[in-house]
Amino acid sequence: IEDTDQNRFVEGAEQYIIDCLNWCGLNADEGPHVGGPFGPYRQSERKNIYWQYADQLVQQGFAYYAFDTTQELEEMRTRFKSDDNPQPQYNFVLREKMRNSITLGEHESQRLIDEKTPYVIRIKMPQDEEVEFDDMIRGRVHFNSNLVDDRVLLKADGMPTYHLAVVVDDYLMKITHAFRGEEWLPSAPVHILLWKYLGWEKDMPQWAHLPLILKPDGHGKLSKRDGDRLGFPVFAMDWKDPKSGELNAGFREKGFLPEAFVNMLAMLGWNDGSEQEVFTLEELVDKFSMERVHKGGAKFDYEKAKWFNHRWIQRTSDDLLTDLLLLLWKDKNIQTELPFVQKVIRMVKERCFLLSDFWDQSFFFFEPPSSYDMASVKVKWNEEKKLFFESFIDELQALQILEPISIETTFKSLATQKNIKAGELQLPLRVMLVGGKFGPPVFEIAATIGKEQTILRIKNGLAELSEL
């Protein structure tokens, strides 16, 4: 929510997250997810708190002031860079060569601070210490303290880094379980030490470092860039960055059902050991167990994501589906009655993977096709077939009950009578009615759009064909 990098609050981010949670069915506005008894929750409003603990760490010798400028740090990094050590760390050896309260001494440091010299507070990583902790999904994890550097805790602008903030916040907010991405594992020893140094070790949360979601192609963790590049969303809902103005596509707008989105995400890195793949949120809550979370990252597969959505479209009630689609089609100017719309939706849902597929699969129920795929009709078209359709119009006209079966019977007996294979006539009929080679069974379409429309469209089709 807070972009500490820029020290600027990202406008609208809070509401966006609440909206996403709500869309996913997590009821953020009713639960304890946002707000609560341990506020304030914005980092900028907690500055004093972080300050207090950073100061405490310095007083107790667990942290120190560092006055090095960015340039000085760069110099240090280039100077000590070697093939063996391409990224020199601000650690127990190098801190002796830098400008900080350890090398400068208490008085000189105080003088610099009084002179308003910018400074940061860094953790003083201990030497030759084995930092270890239990991770819920990885078991015991070990780090040698010599290999992790003196991370900055408090920045020159007075804002905390994630390292300080997460420890202080988790303690003050009584966090019991800290779940985060695997990319945080290398920083964990800093956090563990902070919990100890601050004297809170017994209140330390249980750790879980979750596997990452990886790019479907190449290498690395999935990023929002991959969505644009490969044509799939990476955000739950559309997110327009107020700073850059760039739009990140969301699963919701792409036509995903929230249940499918949650389901798909849950199956990336976890399964319950059975063959079940489709889970409701309730089932997930019930069956999810940390023990079964994988250690390795999983590549995102958009095809599979769409498959989940297809499954969920099938198990979503027609009423709900209709509501969603009507909302989606609000600018389509649909003239028909609700029962008709529902009937259409029921007819085409099984061939839809995204909510946006519904229009492509059903527009011809609401309006005549605007173009025809006559190329696929033309090749086998002839005068006899034209005559057939003209007679068919007459028979249709006389038909009392317009059911798929009655239309089909009429159509087929007329075909036999004219000595033409019914199969060869079905494709032309389809193209006349819907414009191309797609859609539900033809006679069902004819029955659904009605006698008048069917006849009109056949006439139009015949006219189109005679022009060729």
Add this chain to the structure above:
RNA sequence: GCCGCGUUGGUCAAUCGGUUAAGACGCAUCCCUUUCACGGAUGAAUGACGAGUUCGAUUCUCGUACGCGGUACCA
């Protein structure tokens, strides 16, 4: 480079020392349908490599390779 974490088909993955190594997505073929799909059936495709422990290793241990993460006054 160093440190950490990983490694079962193209992808998601089951197996918790003994199996013909599940299932799903995708792919191919067939059936259904004289449309496109859905659905059904079938098929191709997997234990990175090398040691060790063991009567027996996909499973345990070690090494190698590979992948990912980290190595910022970003999170």
